[in-house]
Amino acid sequence: MKTNDVILQFTAKIVFFIIFFYAVHIFFAGHYTPGGGFVGGLVTSSAIVLLIIAFDLKTVKSILPINYLYLVAVGLLLALGTAAFSMFVGEPFFTHFFDYFNLPILGKTSLHTAALFDLGVYLVVVGVTMTIIQTIGDDE
Amino acid sequence: MSFQILLNFFLAFLWMFLSSNYSLSRLIIGYLLGLLVIIALRKFFKTRLYVDRVWAVIKLTVLFIKELILANITVLKLVIKPKLDMQPAFFKYDTTLTEEWEITLLSSLITLTPGTVVVHVSDDSKSLFIHVIDSQDIDETIDSIKYSFEKAILEVSRS
Numbered sequence: 001m002k003t004n005d006v007i008l009q010f011t012a013k014i015v016f017f018i019i020f021f022y023a024v025h026i027f028f029a030g031h032y033t034p035g036g037g038f039v040g041g042l043v044t045s046s047a048i049v050l051l052i053i054a055f056d057l058k059t060v061k062s063i064l065p066i067n068y069l070y071l072v073a074v075g076l077l078l079a080l081g082t083a084a085f086s087m088f089v090g091e092p093f094f095t096h097f098f099d100y101f102n103l104p105i106l107g108k109t110s111l112h113t114a115a116l117f118d119l120g121v122y123l124v125v126v127g128v129t130m131t132i133i134q135t136i137g138d139d140e
Numbered sequence: 141m142s143f144q145i146l147l148n149f150f151l152a153f154l155w156m157f158l159s160s161n162y163s164l165s166r167l168i169i170g171y172l173l174g175l176l177v178i179i180a181l182r183k184f185f186k187t188r189l190y191v192d193r194v195w196a197v198i199k200l201t202v203l204f205i206k207e208l209i210l211a212n213i214t215v216l217k218l219v220i221k222p223k224l225d226m227q228p229a230f231f232k233y234d235t236t237l238t239e240e241w242e243i244t245l246l247s248s249l250i251t252l253t254p255g256t257v258v259v260h261v262s263d264d265s266k267s268l269f270i271h272v273i274d275s276q277d278i279d280e281t282i283d284s285i286k287y288s289f290e291k292a293i294l295e296v297s298r299s
Contacts, residue, residue, distance in 0.1 A: 004263045010244040 005054065012054030019047035027122055028115075037118035041125025048126075049133060057137050068127040068134065075123030082117040144190045148174045193296060200292040207253045207285060215254040218274060229275035230259070233286060234267045242293050243268075249289050256282060 023043035030036030052060050086095035098112035148171060155170025156162055175191065182189050218226060237243050243265055247258040250270060260269040272282060 004261045004265060006240055006261050006265055007244045007247050007258075010240045 009054045012050050016047050016051055019043060019050065023047065027118065030118060031112065031114070037121030038125055041122040042129065044122075045126050045129035045133070048130060052133070052137065057134065061134075066130075068130040071123050071127035072131070075120045075125075075127060077120075078123065079117050079120030082113055082120065085113070141187050141190045141193065144178055144185060144187075148178055150174075151177065188298075196292070196296040200289075200296060203288065203292055204249055204252075207249075207289075211253040211255055215273070218255075226274040227276055228271065228273055230269060230271050231275070231279070232262075232267050233270050235290065237290065237293060237297075238265075239297065242297055246289060246293055250286070253285065 023040045026035035026043060027037060027040030028035075030040070048060065048064065051063070083094045086097070087093055096113045096117075098110055098114075100108055100110050103109050151174030152167050152170035155173060156166045159166060178185075179189065179191065235243065235246060237246055243261060247261065247268060250256050250268070251258050255273045257271045258268050259271050261267075262269070272279075
């Protein structure tokens with residue numbers, strides 16, 4: 001029995017973007033205000049889960065053809081690479097570097113390698129959450 | 141419609157680049173000037189002016205807020221009545237709207253105006269099933285509300 005989910009599907013399409021933008025905002029806000037990679041990753045996966053609820057697994061897999069296991073691997077590599085990079089410069093493991101740069105459009109911005117580590121955390125969280133949910137959802 | 145918005149932004153940027161003063165106020169002035177030009181030359185466009193459509197959206201919003209307040213007062217009257225003499229009912233409402241967003245918007249408007257809740261959209265998306273809290277003499281008034289909402293939504297979406 002396939003019901004007509006026109007309201008849910010249309011709303012999910014719109015709300016997905018709002019949730020995703022909020023996730024990116026919370027990811028970048030993590031340095032000075034509450035937020036960061038973990039929360040951002042969870043919010044992002046919740047947006048994808050909303051799509052899965054509104055449509056179905058096959059459709060979402062065709063829309064976002066991402067192998068989430070690779071996403072976990074990339075995230076771990078990024079986190080490890082950020083942490084290990086300082087050893088090649090002669091600093092202890094996990095030393096972070098930051099500086100202020102004058103970017104062409106954004107003006108004076110502080111770039112911090114902790115953001116890269118956070119991106120690794122973000123990717124791992126998204127990958128793990130989506131792997132769990134897809135694996136459970138696939139068991140028909 | 142989208143072409144007109146693009147043209148308006150193009151004119152705004154043109155105005156900003158003509159004077160080498162790149163600020164937001166300059167852009168807004170250019171946008172308003174472009175709006176004036178587009179309204180003046182509205183005969184050249186095949187579709188409606190997009191300002192018209194923005195106006196229709198504003199009218200729909202005002203209508204919705206008005207209906208929300210009125211309907212909440214109606215429900216308040218129902219709640220504080222000492223006697224429970226209301227008769228809930230379901231009815232089928234055939235809609236002329238076709239687009240996904242139109243049906244979603246209409247359903248949301250009907251649901252957010254208390255006394256009526258959309259419970260189901262039929263499989264061919266041609267009719268809504270609505271639960272009404274008091275069906276005694278309210279069917280005609282509800283239909284009139286629906287026609288006002290539907291007319292307002294059609295006003296927004298017609299090209």
